[in-house]
Amino acid sequence: MERNAITLSASETRLAAMLKALGNPVRFRIMKYLASRQVCITGDVVEFTALAQSTVSQHLKVLRQAGLIEGEVEGPATCYCVSAEGLRFLKTQIEAWLPDCCEPIEPASPDGCC
Amino acid sequence: MERNAITLSASETRLAAMLKALGNPVRFRIMKYLASRQVCITGDVVEFTALAQSTVSQHLKVLRQAGLIEGEVEGPATCYCVSAEGLRFLKTQIEAWLPDCCEPIEPASPDGCC
DNA sequence: TCATTTTATCGTAAATTTACGATATAGGAA
DNA sequence: TTCCTATATCGTAAATTTACGATAAAATGA
Numbered sequence: 001m002e003r004n005a006i007t008l009s010a011s012e013t014r015l016a017a018m019l020k021a022l023g024n025p026v027r028f029r030i031m032k033y034l035a036s037r038q039v040c041i042t043g044d045v046v047e048f049t050a051l052a053q054s055t056v057s058q059h060l061k062v063l064r065q066a067g068l069i070e071g072e073v074e075g076p077a078t079c080y081c082v083s084a085e086g087l088r089f090l091k092t093q094i095e096a097w098l099p100d101c102c103e104p105i106e107p108a109s110p111d112g113c114c
Numbered sequence: 115m116e117r118n119a120i121t122l123s124a125s126e127t128r129l130a131a132m133l134k135a136l137g138n139p140v141r142f143r144i145m146k147y148l149a150s151r152q153v154c155i156t157g158d159v160v161e162f163t164a165l166a167q168s169t170v171s172q173h174l175k176v177l178r179q180a181g182l183i184e185g186e187v188e189g190p191a192t193c194y195c196v197s198a199e200g201l202r203f204l205k206t207q208i209e210a211w212l213p214d215c216c217e218p219i220e221p222a223s224p225d226g227c228c
Numbered sequence: 229t230c231a232t233t234t235t236a237t238c239g240t241a242a243a244t245t246t247a248c249g250a251t252a253t254a255g256g257a258a
Numbered sequence: 259t260t261c262c263t264a265t266a267t268c269g270t271a272a273a274t275t276t277a278c279g280a281t282a283a284a285a286t287g288a
Contacts, residue, residue, distance in 0.1 A: 020137025076234045076285045094208045190255045
């Protein structure tokens, strides 16, 4: 895809991966679903999304690899939940990203641009 | 792709679009580049990214449609800058998204999961 | 042991994304 | 008007993503 690999710091790379993972509407919803259930869930995500089990498993893998959720084998099933550390990272990074570059300094500007 | 369209609210849809746009490392970098230059920029994004002009134009379009940047025709060129409103929205949404579901309530839990 | 349950992984087809060159479009200068 | 500059858009090829069914793998219960 990319001829010259774009250089990003480790933090930026992780943040971009998180954003990419959450940019998919299915994963976005899964994430909210997991958050709404404090409790860990497994395969009723399948029921929730009405997608094939293998598809859901794949989405969960993406979220897990992005560090947004955590999975733990619980008997025959796997128990997932939101990663507290991951979400803290996400929020912190977004918060600190463009600190106050975008506050409307001059309200005179109609659209804040140019 | 999706057989059953995933239902998201308008805000969620916009947020997901923003996350998706920023999930691409090239666009991620362009965004930071635009932010570092308070001033509006046009085609030196091309020089910055070392990608084809048409490719950059496409990326800028995605960022613009996501409401993350604003473009304004300035003579023969187009002047881009970060959208203050867009970034405010992004930050607010992320902040409010999972308010305090993920604070480590019980430090006893080794990984905060299950 | 043997079936059952729950997930993960594999292989694959369709859709989407990304990048490029070529081509239009629009504004400014000569 | 005519040329030059700066972008946007079109068409297209390669890569990636997404979804599915089929198949493994792992733990529990009969």
